[in-house]
Amino acid sequence: MQTGYYAATGGMVAQFNRMDTIASNLANANTTGYKRDQLITGDFARLFKTAQSELPIANQTEEAAQYFNRALSRVPQITDAYTDQSLGAMQRTDNTFDMALSKEGQFFAVNTPQGVRLTRDGTFTINDEGKLVNKQGHEVLSADYFQTKTAITFTPQDSVVTIDKNGQISTNVPGSTQMVANKKLLIAEPQNIRALKKEGDNLYIPDPADPLTPLAQSGSVMQGFVEKSNVNAVNEMIALVEANRLVGMYQKAMDSQMNDLNRDAIEKIAVTRR
Structure with a gap:
């Protein structure tokens, strides 16, 4: 040739x-x-x-x-x-369950039929069972999920929901404006981000050798915002x-x-x- x-x-x-x-x-x-x-x-x-x-x-x-x-x-x-x-632009939506992460390398965790997956897409909603889920209906994980195996849930009486920068969710006491702590979002920061593999539906497969340890102080959660693509x-x-x-x-x-x-x-x- x-x-x-x-x-x-x-x-x-x-x-x-x-x-x-x-x-x-x-x-x-x-x-x-x-x-x-x-x-x-x-x-x-x-x-x-x-x-x-x-x-x-x-x-x-x-x-x-x-x-x-x-x-x-x-x-x-x-x-x-x-x-x-790299970060995409932050877009304000004012939707209660829309969340964005303002720091690179941090991810939300969701539970799929194939196992735990990571995502930067914080467009969440509440399903018919009161659970916090993503667009595909996968359950959004809490910081204590691996210990309790319980979901982040809300009741019809939770008329006010706030989420601080570390992912701590608070809801109001029914019939009052007093806030009480609910679950905390699992915000993970993989040590080897190059080891993540794209799976589709904006999900990443984490490295099995890299434990998903929840960040105690992520300082990056922005309620009422979504992160646009970095394209x-x-x-x-x-x-x-x-x-x-x-x-x-x-x-x-x-x-x-x-x-x-x-x-x-x-x-x-x-x-x-x-």
């Missing part, structure tokens, strides 16, 4: 993956609490330098020289992906146009390699001298 064709093919595949990621970001630009994804593009030489000490091949040998094919050293490819956990639609559109143009450039390079250069080679080889 012609090395130029291989390099162009690798670059095109990398841009296709990039376009898929950008499209996903744009589709979720208005999703509450969504965090944009980003891809890292590298090349074979970079990967080799990272892993050469782990390879069972001694340096400065014929085998090493054969492995390190310099013709492939600059083929672009996706080497890593990460989620940008900048203008920047994503610029990146999408750039990726699309690069695909076109790689396509022209592939066409030149397979058609123009081959045709020229065939014509020259076919010439016979008398």
